[in-house]
Amino acid sequence: MACPLEQALAVMVSTFHKYSGKEGDKYKLSKAELKELLTKELPAFGTQMDEGEFRRLMNDLDHDKDSEVDFKEYACFLACVAMGYNEFFRDAQRPRKK
Amino acid sequence: MACPLEQALAVMVSTFHKYSGKEGDKYKLSKAELKELLTKELPAFGTQMDEGEFRRLMNDLDHDKDSEVDFKEYACFLACVAMGYNEFFRDAQRPRKK
Numbered sequence: 001m002a003c004p005l006e007q008a009l010a011v012m013v014s015t016f017h018k019y020s021g022k023e024g025d026k027y028k029l030s031k032a033e034l035k036e037l038l039t040k041e042l043p044a045f046g047t048q049m050d051e052g053e054f055r056r057l058m059n060d061l062d063h064d065k066d067s068e069v070d071f072k073e074y075a076c077f078l079a080c081v082a083m084g085y086n087e088f089f090r091d092a093q094r095p096r097k098k
Numbered sequence: 099m100a101c102p103l104e105q106a107l108a109v110m111v112s113t114f115h116k117y118s119g120k121e122g123d124k125y126k127l128s129k130a131e132l133k134e135l136l137t138k139e140l141p142a143f144g145t146q147m148d149e150g151e152f153r154r155l156m157n158d159l160d161h162d163k164d165s166e167v168d169f170k171e172y173a174c175f176l177a178c179v180a181m182g183y184n185e186f187f188r189d190a191q192r193p194r195k196k
Contacts, residue, residue, distance in 0.1 A: 005113045005139040008106035009180045013187050015103045027188060041103040071184045075177035079170075082107045086169045089111050090125060 015041050016074050028068035031058055045081060113139050114172050126166035129156055143179060 002010065016029070019037040024030045029037065035054060038046030049057065061073045069077075100108065114127070117135040122128045127135065133152060136144030147155065159171045167175075 003139050003141065004109045005176075006142060008109040009176065009183050011102045011106040012180045013183045015106075016184070017187065041101050043101065044104060072177075072181055075180045075184075076174075078103075078107065078180075079173035079177045082110045082173045082176075083170055085107050085111045086114070086173075089115065 012075065012078060013071075016071055025068060028066075028070050029074065030068055034058060034061075034069050042081065110173065110176060111169075114169055123166060126164075126168050127172065128166055132156060132159075132167050140179065 015037065019033040020027055020029050022030075022033050022036075024033075035046075038049070038054075040046070058069070061069050061077050063073055064070075113135065117131040118125055118127050120128075120131050120134075122131075133144070136147070136152075138144070156167070159167045159175050161171055162168075
């Protein structure tokens with residue numbers, strides 16, 4: 001059986017394809033597909049964004065400006081979200097100031 | 099309960115800290131800690147590398163040249179490994195040429 005980290009990477013890939021195949025290019029996320037992925041798969045993140053924040057995120061992720069998010073752009077995004085989780089994890093470990 | 103993708107990101111963070119806290123800077127992976135993480139947590143990747151390949155990988159990951167891998171460098175590395183998984187996933191989906 002695959003190790004937890006290998007399973008985690010496999011989930012990253014399968015989640016991308018679960019949504020990218022719905023419309024347009026099978027290997028890219030359209031704006032609607034990205035929105036659905038974030039809302040359903042990263043609710044702690046996806047449900048907090050309003051339309052303006054979502055447009056800015058889409059713009060930031062879409063490095064090659066083709067109005068879609070490819071796997072590389074998606075993986076870099078998840079790395080940034082993981083960094084946010086990591087900061088949260090580190091702060092929780094720091095002793096509280098009395 | 100957290101969604102699979104949220105759990106996957108949490109595994110990425112917890113796996114990093116499982117090894118980074120062993121020696122030296124608690125929030126960075128030394129060369130030995132990275133080698134142990136790759137061998138135990140990404141065996142499909144970690145057990146295939148010889149010493150020279152590992153030194154090159156460490157050099158590629160260590161962008162700020164402090165001989166250690168911080169979380170950002172680690173997250174970017176995992177994004178690249180995920181891209182490799184994704185290519186494998188896409189090729190498997192392509193119809194075989196007869």
